[in-house]
Amino acid sequence: MLKSYRPLFSIPHLPGLFIWSLIARLQVAGLPIAITFLVADWTGSYALAGLVSGALTVGTALAGPIRGRMADRGRADRIMVVCGVVYSGGLLLITLLPAALWWISLPLSLVTGLFLPPAGQIGRALWPRLTSGQNRKAMYSMEATFQEVLFVVGPVLTAAVVGLSGGRAALVMLAVISLIGALGFAMMLRVAGLTRTPAVETGANEGARRSLLTIGPLALLVVVCMMLVGGLAAVDLVIVAWARELGTPGYAGALAAIWALGSLVGGLVAGGLPGAPRVSRRAFAAAAGVALLIPLLPPILELPTPWLIAPMLFVAGLAVAPTLAAVTERLGDVAPDNRRAEAFGWMNTGVTTGVAIAAPMTGWLIDLGGIAAGVAGGVALSLSAAVLTLWVPGARPQPTTVPTPVG
Template identity: 45%
Template sequence: MSPPVHGVTDLMRVQGLPRLFVWSMLGRLNVSALPIALSLMLVRWSHSYVVVGLVFGALTLGQGAAGPLRGRAADRGSAVRLLVITGIGYTAGLAVIVTLAARAPASWWPVVVLVALVTGLSAVPVSQISRAVWPKIVGSELTAVLYTAEATASEVVTVTGPLLASLVIAVAGPYWAVGVTAVLTLVAALVFGASLGRAGVGGEPLPQRGERPVRRSLLTEGPFVRVVAISMLVTAAIFAVNLSVVAWTQNIGRPALAGVLTACWTAGSLAGGLALSTFARGLPRALRVAGMAAGMAALAVLLPPVMAAVPLWPVVVALFLGGTAIAPTLAATYEQIAEASPEDRRAEAFGWMATATAGGGALSAALTGMLLDLAGPALPVAVGAALAVVALVLTVLGRARRAPSDETAEDVTA
């Protein structure tokens, strides 16, 4: 008898999940909305893109450094309390930055950089907490479907955030856009936390009797380190494509196309996520990563200097088809992180993933910039494809090493 097939409709039937899911997505809007709003605000204030880069660098550094610490706090204490504290701290930090940009002279930019660092340390861990609690809420049978739905919905958030910021900027200006982003983050954190409490998964963990076990760092576990490395490589590869496409549109004198091509890439990811949730739920993880690598390789062949001039439509097709593997690949990394970490340390595990992806994105941005100056957009996209191939190798190795233990378990239960 074949096992039952589960889909998105099954998720909708889980009590309280739709509300949790929606607010977890709203809690991430700041990630895509803030860059546009904060950049315009800081440029108008300081008239310097160097200051913008320093502020965002400090914000990212704080977010990455505190990821595992926030996760550990969620695992060992109350996730609801953590969401309230970080929500208030993050909103207050952005409020201070807005106030300084509105009232202080531009010479105060070092103070803004320092405040940005502290604000990053207070970033609300909605994504890592939600990914840690999904298996508790839906059970093992629906976890893969839920992670795929999350990766797909995250693409919608990625597109919606900049649109929201642009709308507020057009109506009221960048200062208000930063303020609206901050308030939305706080409200989402509070409501998401309240929903977690209602679902019974956000309170204090049960006290342990007897001696507390010695907790080794998750980074001492080979399988976990391998999955974190895969996450970092996948993120770096995606960043390489995003930046290279923007650079290509600038080079051909059609910068307005950057948004269109990014939308094609995102639309492909949405289509891939929906297809995986509906028609190909059992698609092997290695095949997903292989599809991403193949799509990036195909795109690299179409860009200069490999092809000096190419019609727009092949690039659009390559971006859309290559994008279909993005959401499925991200969903696979979420599943692997959850499997490679103990249940009572999953928030910490996803914190390490957040740190790794932030580091991968930062390193990729720096490397891509150098490669673009050196040889044009084809080379960094090809490097992105190579990084995806390395992620594929690590995925296959992880599966090969897990297979013998799986077979042993099956023999014991048979």
């Protein structure tokens, strides 16, 4: 299995670019925790803390395509530096606010979110320039797999700092990590000579004014990302709610880590498999994995301990990273060469929107029918994403009797 990944480490600059792109994204998953604790300390209200965290998310979603377009048309390294400085500065300004002026953090968070350094977008747009064939498939699998790792490491690191020094210290730490990551990734782009897209270097920029959402397969993949990630986010929210109902919040991190570990193993295995990934098959497998959790959750079944669901959580996670990798690779294929970073900006907007949809929906379903009902909502979203992949060109296996030209 690991043989498929070894060639990636021999590609000039690729390991450094990948590592720095991950560091530049490390703070994202931990920010909601730090902001929630900080604002809740100021106001005593989790609802107000949610508003501030939501404002940051809205800013991030709104500007994703714009940041991507700027990276496609200009110098990616400069964009990383500018966004890194402004974004980190915005987070630090929030930490300096007195409790009485907490409301200033609302517009400040919105503006800060607009400048999230687009490391993920730029990185995903670069992989097709540096890899091809099996190497490209392995690269996107590794990307999706380690993204899952970030969603475990970020919250765990943030929670540890919150426990030791409070939300303000945690937010300062995340601001510093974001700045270091953005500057490091910008430096690697310069060293690799990949600060501009080929279209910018050659002066070719046809179709730059046309909205990418007019490209049918690309728009469909953005919706698939929205529904898929919304369904997966529902499981994360259910885990937190279940642990809270049991009066053992510590279970939430441990169960989420098991869910992510399954995704990590699945992603590594999928990246080593030969042949093109079948998006629909993986998407239906991801939906089925989430569905397997429903019979094991209250009120359908009252387990004596949540640890008994751990093996099924691991199994349910196996298809998560492979599905995300296949969808990401397919989006990179259908996006115009000179606008890939913008395309992945729309993907980020879709992902953020999916999480925003899942949060209130899952909470309402849990209140209505318990923990199992919350997961059922996640299944509905994941299954909808799987059905939509049937209309994505190249998502299903093609007939082998007639050669299919690649264009």
